[in-house]
Amino acid sequence: MGKRALLSLLLGLVSSFILSCATKPVVHEQAFILIPHSQELAIGNRAAAEILKKEKLVKDPRYVKRVERVFKRLLKALPPKFRKLYEWKVYVLNNPQVNAFALPNGNIFVYKGLLDFVKDDDELAAVLGHEMAHVILRHGAEKISWAMLAQLGENLLLSQVSPVNRSLAAELYDLGVNVAFLLPYSRKQEKEADIVGLLITTRAGYNPEGAIKLWERMVSRFSGQEPPEWLSDHPASKERLDYIKKVVEFLRKHPQYVEKFEIPQKLLEVD
């Protein structure tokens, strides 16, 4: 592909973004999303297949049944629209790390190490609700879009797409599959996922204090040593803990937001 063709593709993508600027659900924030929903699902499916090729699943029902029970209850608490949009499924990976992550198609991966760490269902619901929130808020698609734009810019500068026999679309698709689970989320995305995660757990009838207890234990358990995977992507700062406490308090006082599955702008602006 020549430089001109790349440039027009880039301009096309950017103008289509400007014309149809996506707005994230629930938080109603503007989002930079270049890929359609169908692509989110396709990229998520591909990434899931690659993970399942490399990692072993836990078969022990004490782990699997527990995760599925909490996950199902959270899923039932979502407004039907969000239940239908994704291919919701939870996997337990046989890995001692304290970690969990979500793919843009709604597949969520929880590590055995995290299940050994959480004390009760309220804490487990806090992790799962947070990961589900990343999916609903299309944070994966946002990460992928930024990476695609960067890749397009780089190709434009080098004025080539390599290897020659591959199309740019295929290259961007592969990039998306990697970005879907390798790149961390931004701080803003984490904040949004914290709030919407609390909305989900509260709707499902779990105690939102579970999130506070979980973060407090994460901070004290891992302070002064190398943080586990989930913590390195989710910095357990005092600020984050304070913010989560404020959100829990706000939702307790304003249950109408839990009911509506909406977040007022002012809550996102609180430090």
Ligand SMILES: [Zn+2]
């Ligand atoms: Zn997160």
